[in-house]
Amino acid sequence: MKNYQLELTAEEKEILEGKKGPLLAKVMETVVRFGEAFGAKRLLPLSGRPHLVTSFGANTIKPYYGILDELIAAGLRTYGEFTVDPRPLDYVNVPVSLAEKILFKFIFGKQKDYEKQLRQLGLKDDDAFTCTCYYPEVGNTPARGDVLAWSESSAVVFANSVLGARTNRNSAGIDVMCNIIGRAPEYGFLTDEGRKATWVVELKLNRLPNAQILGSAIGLKVVEEVPYIVGLSELLGTELTDAVKDYLKDMGAASASNGAVGLYHVENLTPEAKDFGRDLIKPGAKFYQIDETELERIYRSYPVLWKKPATKPALCFIGCPHLSFNQLKTWVEALFTELEKRKLPRLPIPVVLCAPPGVLKRFREEVPVNPGELKAKNIRLTYICPLMYMNNPLCAKKPVITNSNKLRTYSTSRFYPDDEIMNIIFETAGRRES
């Protein structure tokens, strides 16, 4: 056995030596070598449930399916039942043309086979497909201090910052390896030192800013470092209510996609900031002040990737990351109210609201709205990942609008804050979807 710097327990050594099978030894070797690259001293046992980022059966990642086949054949499973990012396709609720559908079948041709592999590896259930696995309707909410090996960037930043769990921002593939072996190398956000802030972000604002633009500003400035945010709890409150968590979810996702933030602290609000306050700030931390002018500058800096920027939008996506129950309910109510106010029977363009399957189920049970009525009004409820939808080159050519800074960053969609997007939806007379 090669000499590793990383200290292994007797059991871990046995696994590495192949005493529990050659496949598990390979998994352990991968995790150990990965840990060595980051100077990890040891492996930490994982707790809570796993969450994986790769939810799509893309034809392009064949070696990954081969590895999963090997793991499954060896009888290996994740240490706990896992959730995984959203499915890519929903032909019933999301508008697609015939040509787009044909291309989707080519791009995600392995979806059915891949979902079978996920079930064999330890998928929680068929409703476990969402990027916001931490909502109660989904059932994968880590506790404070849980050690995880998650990889979905928006879930990583939420788990670390809002829930006080501990996970690094892992790559797809390594997440599977760590969750099979039930351990993760101790480095980065898994250490007290790695969770300290190297930036102080001070808000000089009189009103609560749009979460997506604030997160974008923070991510673009601090990139992968840890910010300690001052002045937000004065506008947002000091308790982690459901509404506050929704705000932080959207802010964090924007910071993780516009930059690579995996953890932030909000003074007087997030768990570690409440306990340790400014002791979390490292000496020599850099400083960034955000005011209305800076937020406006950030918003105006986003490129428009449409071929014809003056084109009227054809489709609107809301819910990247997936909406909470309250967010979904609020959006449906707001769209109904606006339709009534404008005396219109139907939205001019389809508005697709994306939420976890469990949240959609609760919505159907608790909100007295007929699904047919929603569809008639051009409001579509779905469980898909809008990013996967926009990965289709034909869909990418369409003028799509969104209130998600993450979706904007990874696609050709155009971002508008909530208050503007409602007007854009109603003022458009864009072409209809087939």
Next chain:
Amino acid sequence: MKKEFKGRVIVGGYFKGEALVSRKGFNTLASFQKSIVTRAKKAKCSDQDNAEIFGKEMTGKVLCLPQTIGSTTAGLVLMTAAEMGLQPAAMLFSRPIDSLAAAGVIMTDVWLNKKIITVDQLGDEFLEAVKTGDTVEIFEDGRVLIE
């Protein structure tokens, strides 16, 4: 005159070849996506945000970069590129390797039995000194010579 740098070995090996330099973060998904999807015989960089290497051939080159950036699918993308024979021969990082690239090169080595020779922590001076088209020699112990 040859310039020598010393880094830390992540995946060891000897190689001598042509440098391809990205002074900004290398977006693995954006760079390889088109070549993988179109099943190209050699990968050309398809990241439009990286003007320095956009459209340039990456296969078999010594990719010199600060770190990788972008989607957390990057590890799988690199491994897929390697399985298709599209990978760079080596990756030389001026900074400590990031978790996405580490996942890609280590999984490629362990699971595909293919090596993308990888050395990190070569320092900012390395990235300032090396230019696209330079001949670069990499040794097992992490030494890098720019000719």
